[in-house]
Amino acid sequence: MTTDSTAQHGLKKHSDGGWGLVPVQTRSERFRSRDVADFPAVTGREAVWKLTPVARIAELLSGDLDGSPYPIEAPAVDGISLSWVDRDDSRVGSAGEPEERASANAFSAFEKALLVSVTGESSSEFTVTRSALGSGARGAHTIIEAAPFSRGTVVIRNLGEAHLTENVEIIVGDSAELTVVSVQEWNDAALHVASHFATVGRDAKLKHVVVSLGGGVVRINPSTHLVGSGSDTEMYGVYFADAGQHLEQQVYVFHDAPHSRSRVSYKGALQGEGARTVWIGDVLIGRNAPGTDSYEQNRNLVLTDGTRADSVPNLEIETGDILGAGHASATGRFDDEQLFYLQSRGIAEDEARRLVVRGFLSEIVQKIGAPALQEHLQAAIEAELTVGAPTGAQSSGALA
Structure with missing residues (x-):
């Protein structure tokens, strides 16, 4: 034609x-390209953009981006190293390629990729802090590679101001165990659009956690490709949207090998006029994946009127030989019985509400497995609940 x-x-x-x-x-058939010119202009009517406030992130979709290396803080630890690599490094693009324009814009713009190499076999925790990205539109690329049989936790902590679109590639070698945690504590005006691409090898395990608490518009889309027999992924997310804040996650798991396993669980809370969250979960069990065991769920807790939570789980199965597959989604208000139980024991209503929300979100935080970070995030959630906490809000329905 x-x-x-x-x-x-x-x-x-x-x-x-x-x-x-x-x-x-x-x-799995979506178009992919590293070149932003191969993608048409975004109108907001496309399937992957229809729930996103595209006008607020227009500069990341079409504008020129600063792709130069940026300042980071990363205290050294044994078994994990940090470096910048060129665009022609063989690992660039090996875990995945852009499926939409913001991702392709970042891929076209970056000059060097930040490489985190996990090689140690005794588990270490490594934190990369980004707090000085500024207000200019930026494109970035990060590669996190876990060598075969290695163990480690990599935390990417985002603070301050940013207008950022980026790609993060995660390569988990055979029999490796890797945890990757992306923490968004941006300021209120920050814009952050990210695509995470992961490949998981034979008998390897990836735990991927997204924590979104700050930012004006934050859209983190993690994709995991289970390519090795016996590969395993656990994908968790926790988010808290305040007034005017848009927090979005589009999660994808592709079972492409025998006897692979996945668990996806995201939980969020919303309070304040115009608070908005979006969660879309896609699981594809391919024809080459007999013995698959998969489950995904999303739960949202609405704290005030004027909020909106979109939750769309999707499941595709191309083989009949599976151990199990399922999905679930629920959005609701407080459980009256939980509040009554706490109040009947002398706890004031406002404090009881905070306890319910904190317990609801803490289930995901506790999955991280990094005590110091978990303690910090619990305090951050408590701060979210204290500032502008609703009083006397109507309660109905129940969430577990």
């Missing part, structure tokens, strides 16, 4: 299927 013939007959690309006559039929 040539450009002349399409122009002659008034044809144009389908927003979700390129030049084909039908949209993409399965999650």
